[in-house]
Amino acid sequence: MHKTIKKRSLKQLVLVSVGALVLFLVGLSASLNFANTRIYIDQQLARYSMDAATFLGLALSSQKDDESNVAKERMIDSIFDSGDYASIEFRAPDGRVVVQRALSSEDSGVPRWFLSRIKLSDFVGHAKVMSGWTQLGSVHVQANPALAEKELWSLFKSQFVLFLSVLSIGLSILYLLLRKLLSPLSQLEFQAHRIASRAFDQLIDPPATRELDAVVRSMNEMSVKLKRVFDEQLDDIERLRDQSRKDALTGLFNREG
DSSP: OOOOOOOOOHHHHHHHHHHHHHHHHHHHHHHHHHHHHHHHHHHHHHHHHHHHHHHHHHHHHTOTTOTTOHHHHHHHHHHHTTSOEEEEEEEOTTSOEEEEEEOOOOOOSOOHHHHHHHOOOOOOEEEEEEETTEEEEEEEEEEOHHHHHHHHHHHHHHHHHHHHHHHHHHHHHHHHHHHHHTHHHHHHHHHHHHHHTTOOOOOOOOOSSHHHHHHHHHHHHHHHHHHHHHHHHHHHHHHHHHHHHBOTTTOOBOSOO
């Protein structure tokens, strides 16, 4: 007893294979693009922190007579209030923190699983505050990564939507193309069933592809030849039947007829 095995159609196999290839290529391209963007933003954050630290170091160096650090605090506050920095510190030469400003941790709306994947570096820019050859202290600036995280999250969502759109459109076009190109196969199957039923009137129009065109022409030719053979056999059968039932001289039915 033979077991019935459900096999996949050629259309499904080609669609899955090409779809997997398109999925891999588009996914790889989107991943590389996102990774390069993340590296660029990470470098920009580090540069931003370093530039701000250098600027503050030069600005605070002019406040050498500010023993109460009021002018330094105002200068640091004017930059920190922009919201572009996570923390700004002014330290004495011995490492003691004199002025410190830091943003409180707030929910930026970016999922935690996404933050754990991108892993932006917490680079801190450093600059010395000098008065001639005397070091008055040092300034430490860290850019606010929340802005970069939001930008990356927005970029990820837009690329994900674009990825799904390209994949859906590509698979839809591929499905329609395969349906059109492989439609002669279903016609060949129907023609084979007709031939098995001794009906040879089903001829298929030649398709556009060369391989299927050769198969279709061969099937049409076989159908025509089989029809001719069966017609000749029917004629022979009718002729032999007439010979056995009719008299060869008079053409009248004999006893068998």
